[in-house]
Every structure is written in structure tokens, then in C-alpha cells.
Amino acid sequence: MRLKTDLTTLAMWAIGGVILLAIVIGSVATLRAGGLSARAWRDLVVFGLAQGSLYALIALGYTLVYGILRMINFAHGEVFTAGAFTAYFAAVPLFSSPRFNGRAGELPLVGGLVAALGPEHPVIVGVKLLLLLAVSMGASVTVAVLLERIAYRPLRRAPRLVPLITAIGASIFLQYTFAGLYGSNPQTYPDVPLLAGKTTVLGVEILRAQLLVIVAAALLMAVLVFLVQYTRTGQAMRAVSEDKDTAALMGIDVDAVIVRTFIVGGALAGAAGLLYALLNKQVHFYMGFQPGLKAFTAAVLGGIGNVPGAMLGGLFLRLFESVGPSLFLQGLKIPAAYQLKDAIAFTMLVLILIFRPTGILGERLGAKRA
């Protein structure tokens, strides 16, 4: 038995070593050949950071719920979709109907204000975006809370496989609910004035939408860290995540804390949904599937249950996906390198699970559960 375990470990390390070696060789080859300009690299990094902050926001939802309930909320991708897709129906009138863009006077007060300042005035655009954010977060929070209430709470004491399967079922149920309610065709978000084009920050050119995503995500994550670290709710969340019974003995309403956790995770996913839609323009009923899976991967990479881990994991994963194809896949002369970014994400997952099974910042799960 002993020998067999050692052989397995050895084989895993060998696989990991080969992959690492390939990455190094590929990168060196690419850099020698000098394929891309410094500017192209920079664009890839900025792109990775913007998408990575979105992944981080979604990954936080997985990690918060896992931290509290030790379950993977597989329907979290659909919580994200709910925000992005619902907000689409508010975005269309807000940004393309004449009524809200100062060309008609049907709503005297609002119309008048918009006409006076102009539809491209930063205050007007800002208020509209905040409205969209409220719609998006509201929709995601609603779905998250309903999931907890209807699908997960009755299974709180069931074996762990049961809520997992339920979550997968809920995910599919929600996808087709969106398809039925909102239609199965992709929809395109209207253009938002001020968000089109590029701007320069600290000498780096960046798409304005990307800048918005990075700044908004950073703000939201700062708020989350403050909430978890310094508020009563945050303290209660940390206590419940360690030991529910003892938390109840402290006078903490455990069910209420669980609901709040879903609210916080849902709100972050809703914000991520809107930002994603502003950046990528398209929404559709299964839009949450791929980002959900990637964000889940990111949460595991960072160490599931760990808040900074989810943030780091999201950024790191997407940065790697963005830079990876040009960096080492091209150097290895792999054809159609850009089609392989998903392979990169999951290869990273395999690598991390081999070398550091607990994730980058995670603690040993097995030991803790014992």
C-alpha cells in the first residue's frame, strides 16, 4: 500500500513538473523570439486584470457560502446571470429610449433634468449606472435568497451530496427559467456614453469600461473586507463558519447569518453581472455558466472558504488565461493558442491541486473537518 501511494505521488509530481517545464520553455522561447510588443503585453495584462476582478467578485460568492455551509452553490453562476440579464431590461430604456435621454418631455421632472444637463453629463450617466446596479444587485440577491430558502435550507442536515445535486438542478432550472422569461436569444446592451473608448491612467492606455470594472470591483472588495472583519454581521459570519452550534450559544441567529451570507454573495454577483455586461455587451440565459465554472475554479485555487484567496484566485487565474496563450503556448508552437485559455485555467487547477491541495491561501480541509 505504502509503495503504491508513493508511486501515485511521484507520478503526480512528475506530471506537474512536466507542465511547469513546458511553461518555462514556452515562455523563454516566446520572449527570445520577441513576438509581441511591450504594449501588446500591457493590454493583455490590463484585460486580464479587468476580467480577473469580475471573476474575483463571483468567486467570493462561492467562497462565502462554502465557508458558512461547506457546500458548493453550483447555481451561483445563475445568480450572476439574474443580475446581468434583468438589468438589461432597465438598461435599454435608460440608455436608448428618448424619454430618459432628454429628447422628449413625457416625464417632466426627469426629462427636464436630463435635457438641462444633457444625456452625456457624468452625473446623469452616473445616476443611471447606479440605478442599473441597484436593479442588477436586487435581482441577484432575490435569486440567491430564494435558492437558500427553497433549495438549500430544507437540506441543511442532509448528507453533503444531496445539496450539491440540488444545486446543479437549481442551476439548470434557473437557466431555463431565464430562457423562458427573458428569451433564449442573446441580447446586446446599449452603448453607455462616457464608457466607450479609451483613457489613460498613470501613462497606461485602458478601455474606459475596463477602468470602471477594475475600480468598482476594488471598491466592492474593500467594502466586503471591512464588513467581514469589522462589523457585527461579519463577526457573526466568521463565528458561524467555524461552529454553528457554538455560534448559536453566543446568541447569534444562525439562519439569519446564513441568509445574510447569501445576500452578500448575491450582491457581489449582481454587481459582477452588470460590470460584465457593460464590458462584454452581450447577455444570454446561460451566460453565467462559463464564468461560474471559472470563478469556482478561482475560489478553489485561492483556497475555498478564504476571502482574500478568492480575490487572488480570480485575478491570478484570469491574468494567466489572458497572458498565457501568448506567453508560453505560442512559444511551444501550439496552433490556435488563443482557443486554449480554458485549458490553461483547468491545468492551473490541476497544478495547484497537485502541489498545494488546499489552494494558495487555504487551510487543510481534511484536518479541520476531522
Place this chain on the structure above:
Amino acid sequence: MALLELRDVHSYYDRIQALKGVSLEVAEGEVVTLIGANGAGKTTTLRTISGLIRPREGSIYLAGERISELPAHAIVAKGVVHVPEGRGIFGRLTVEENLRIGAFTRRDKAGIQTDLDAVFATFPRLRERRRQAGGTLSGGEQQMLAMGRGLMARPRILLLDEPSMGLAPILVEEIFAIIRRLNREQGVTILLVEQNARAALEVAHRGYVLETGHVRLAGPAAELLVDPEVTKAYLGGEGQG
């Protein structure tokens, strides 16, 4: 009227019946001990009082008010504070965070600070370690932290489940001395579950002997200490006193 009263309480773990009609009382200002063999139902009794388990039959009253229907967190808010078996320290929270979370049901900042200082005065070692993660404390320190955390709630009644478990004899003595002081000097009412029956009966006013989910015997601690049945079954091997 008793501060805490259990009337014919029956509790189950799924289909396993752990309490088969337990009745007991604790008066204001008393230390009452609950002794009994492993598996007798001592922990289950405390978990039922604090609402972690709902009794299937019978009722529990706090100062005449029925609390057996309330959820656990609401029972704590009424002043029934349970320091669980195995201590239940939040390992990733600091010592001070553990203590402050004990006062979760309270909003009076100044009072909480006063009580924090009082706990640090009772357990000076906790003050030295206030910024340390709870999980890094020794067993004895964790027990002190658990008791201190219980006190932070300003309990009307403190339920202690085997506070001396796993501690070195000198620490056991210290824990019992603290229990005595809490009661005699600060007037804290205590329901004490103990394996260490002799020490528990020495600090308690009254005692109950639990056997497979029933109250087998009850009476003043001094009488139980010399009761032949109790001596034989529960005090036999524990000569050190």
C-alpha cells in the same frame, strides 16, 4: 419560584431517546451540580435547556416564563448561557474577539468594556494573550476563555459542561476555585455538569444524579457526598478530593 425549572423533559437524537423525563430546579444564587456516568444524558440536558435540542415532551421555564419553544439565540438573549463540553472556542478568532462575541446579544458598549476588564482580572493569562488566535491556546487557557466568554453575556444562569475535563490537577483546582468565587462573590447562578463528582459536590449547594436519562437521586450536596450509593458509584475512585 425557581430561576430555572425543567418539568418532565424528554429529548431525542432522531429515534434514540436520551432524556426520559428529567425534572430539576435551580434557584437564584445557587450552584447545582448534575453528575452521572458517561452517556447518562448530562450534556443532552444542557443542550436541551439552551435550545440546541428541542424537547419532544415537557417544558423548561426561566423565572416562570416558558423558554422551551424559543430558538437557541433567543434563549441566550434571556440570560441562559451555556459553556459547552469541549469548550467551543473559535480557533480563528482572537482571544479578545472570542470574548467580545460572548457579548453578542448586548449593545451597551461601556458595560461590555467593563466586563471585558473584569474577565481579564479574573483570568490574567487571557489579557496577555488577547491578540492571539483562540486555537493556539492551551487546553486550560481555552477553558478559561470559554468561561470568560460565557460571563461576557452577563448570564442570569451559567451552564457549565465539564469545565475540568482534560486539565492537570492544579488547573482543575483553579477552575473549581473560580466557580466558587463567581458564585459566592459575584452571585452568578450556576448549573454545573461534572465527571469529577467529589469536587463538584464540594462546590455545589445541591446535586442531581442522572442515570440513563432519568434523575436517579437528588438532594443537598453535603448529603449526596456521604450517600452510600453515590459514594460507591461516583466517588469511589476519586480519592484526592
